[in-house]
Amino acid sequence: MTPRTGLVLIGAAGLALATVVILRPQDVPDRGEASAMVEVTVPELAGLATEGARAYDAFCASCHGENAAGREGIGPPLVHVIYETGHHADGAFVLAATRGVRQHHWTFGDMPPVPEASLQDVAAIIAYVRTLQRANGIF
Template sequence: MNKSLFVLAVLATLSAPAFAHQAATPFYGGQTAASGDLHVEFAIRDGGLRVWVRDHAEKPVAATGKVTLLLGGAKSEITLRADGDRLVGEAPVKTADKVVAVLALSAGGKAVSARFGQEALVQPALNAGASVGQGLFAANCASCHGASLRGTDQGPPLLHAWYAPGGGHDDTQVLKVIGNGTQGHMWKFGDMPKPEGVKAGQEKDILAYIRAMQVANGIGSAPAAAMPNMDGHAAAWGACRALTGWGEADTLDRGQISGGCFPLM
């Protein structure tokens, strides 16, 4: 057994309460799971980790704990600290990385454990339009949606099944959002302003880049899940689990991701 597989086996057998295995409502572009009467949302940011714990009424629950992180075959433990209604931890991780994370938390007087994972970002060969769009995205969109399109503390991820054609954000709608901005309606990030650096007609190049990245990372190859109701509660979740490279990871093989997933503003 190689080192990576050994560490994975160790992570899978950590002494902890039952892992969370049900989807919950995402607010900040993270992976979600439910454990008992608590919801856990977990997000990887460039250089750090974010964790939110909420009850079924979606009210924040104070928590403490740590994350056991498997990255590049090495295991590390990241202690989380309170930052408003979330927990944060610094870690040598990028949103484009292949990662397994096991959370061991104490929240509301209860021990809570949840396991998450993501695949490494796939960077495809781009045609001329998508290549132009890549530069435009980096200059105008990445500060909020992330260089890897997996979100930041300022904006949600775009590598998600709901943003694939047929997932609630078809090409016409995405072009409109890029050209005009939009009011926030699915997230806690607020409104998306009109990207001032994008000239008329360049929306199509940005869209071409987003679509190329989605396809390369498994988005749009199967029917998308339903979008959440406007009150933030999910109408349906299952189809997006195998599409995003995100979710509570029993295995990291694409198409075998299980657990929760998350939902452009």
């Protein structure tokens, strides 16, 4: 074997190894096993918040957890001071649902848009989340 052939073989082996590393299955958290990040007191719901709870469960809970308590390794809690109205107004929730949002407070990655949720769904979800926040001392 010539030195040039050896270099070609080493290069090919390196390329094969790099391909295996890049294409290997990534560790994806099991969405069924993630624990809540915060404790949430759920008040009696009424009106739009009741509708919002149903929409939240359909569109948001898989990432943001049951009752907006977050999911370790998957998505942040919305019952958290970061999401109080003075820092994230209702419009921020609308933009997140319609356009998605880049990662900025947490390390869960970017949030994709949720096109399946109508603006009426989003308004109801906001009412639900704000009701949960108030019940948990977040204004």
